[in-house]
C-alpha cells in the first residue's frame with residue numbers, strides 16, 4: 001500500500017454521507033470505485049490513548065511498536081518528571097510537544113489521590129443501578145448529582161469525599177478523555193492548528209452518534225464508572241482551560257462517543273500474523289462507516305492515522321462498509337449477530353445476515 005497520508009486535496013470526493021434504509025447515516029459511493037482504492041485517509045485521531053501497559057513500547061506520537069523494530073522499549077521520553085510519554089525518535093517527541101504543549105499551556109496531574117474512602121453518599125446509588133432503572137432522564141439526573149457533588153467538594157477541601165479505586169481501564173479512559181480535551185483546547189487557542197484539518201474539530205466530534213444510553217442500558221455500572229472518570233479529571237488534573245471540566249458536559253460528550261465510534265490502534269503485523277491492540281483512537285471522519293458482514297473496505301493503520309481501502313470493485317451508490325467483528329466465512333450468522341448485539345447494541349441489517357438468517361429459518365422449518 002502507498003504511504004499516502006491525506007487524500008482529500010488530491011482526489012474529488014468519492015463518497016457522500018447520507019441516511020441508510022435501516023436508520024442512521026452511512027457512507028455511499030458517488031461513482032464506481034476500483035478495488036484497492038484508498039477512499040479515506042484519517043491522518044490523526046481527535047483523541048487517543050496507548051494502554052498504560054504499553055507506554056514504553058509504543059511511540060506516543062506515531063504509535064510505532066518497539067518490538068517491530070527489534071527493541072524491547074523506546075528510550076526517548078518527554079522531559080517532564082513523573083509518568084511521561086516515550087517516543088521512537090526525536091522528531092516524534094518534537095511533533096508531540098508542538099501539539100500538546102502549544103502556548104506552554106499546562107495539562108498535568110497536580111495532586112495524587114490521597115485517600116480511598118469512596119464516593120459521596122449522593123453517588124453511591126449509581127453502583128447499584130439496574131437495567132430497568134436506566135432511562136435517558138435517570139442518566140442525566142446522575143450527571144446532575146455528580147456535578148453538584150463535585151462542585152460542593154471543590155468549595156470545601158475539608159468536605160472531600162476521597163477517591164474511589166480506579167481500574168486500569170478507567171485510568172486509560174481518563175487519558176483518552178484528556179487527550180480529547182487537549183485537542184479541543186488547542187484548537188480553540190489556535191484555530192488554524194493542523195490538527196483541525198487532520199483530526200476534525202469539536203463540532204465534528206459532536207456530530208458522531210451518541211451511544212451513551214445504549215451502552216449504559218446494557219451495562220448500568222458504566223454510569224458510575226464514567227462519573228468516577230469525570231470526578232478524577234475534575235479533582236486531580238490541572239487544566240489551563242478549567243472551564244472545560246467545571247461542568248461534566250464536555251467530558252460526557254467525549255465519553256458518549258467513545259464506545260461504538262473508536263477504532264483499536266493495532267500493531268502493524270502482516271495480515272496473516274497475530275496482532276496486538278495497543279490502545280484506541282477516535283478518528284472522526286472514519287466513524288461513519290457502518291458494519292457489513294461482507295465488507296467492501298478494509299482499514300490499515302498508517303503511523304498516527306488509519307487508511308480505508310476498497311477490497312473489491314464498488315458500484316456507484318453502493319454503501320461502503322467495514323467489519324466490526326469477525327466475519328470470516330466460518331463465523332456463523334448467530335455468532336456474528338450475538339457479538340454485534342452484545343458489544344455494539346444493534347441488530348445487523350446487512351444482506352449477508354438477511355440471506356443466512358433465511359437459510360437458517362428454512363432449515364428449522366424443514367427439521
Ligand SMILES: C[S@@+](CC[C@H](N)C(=O)[O-])C[C@H]1O[C@@H](n2cnc3c(N)ncnc32)[C@H](O)[C@@H]1O
Nearest residue numbers: 024025209260287288289290291346348349350
Ligand atoms: C460507527 S457508527 C456508524 C455511523 C452511524 N450509522 C451514524 O449514523 O453515525 C455505528 C452505528 O451504526 C449503526 N450500524 C452500523 N452498522 C450497522 C448494520 N450493519 N446494521 C444496523 N445498524 C448498523 C449502529 O447504530 C451502530 O451503533
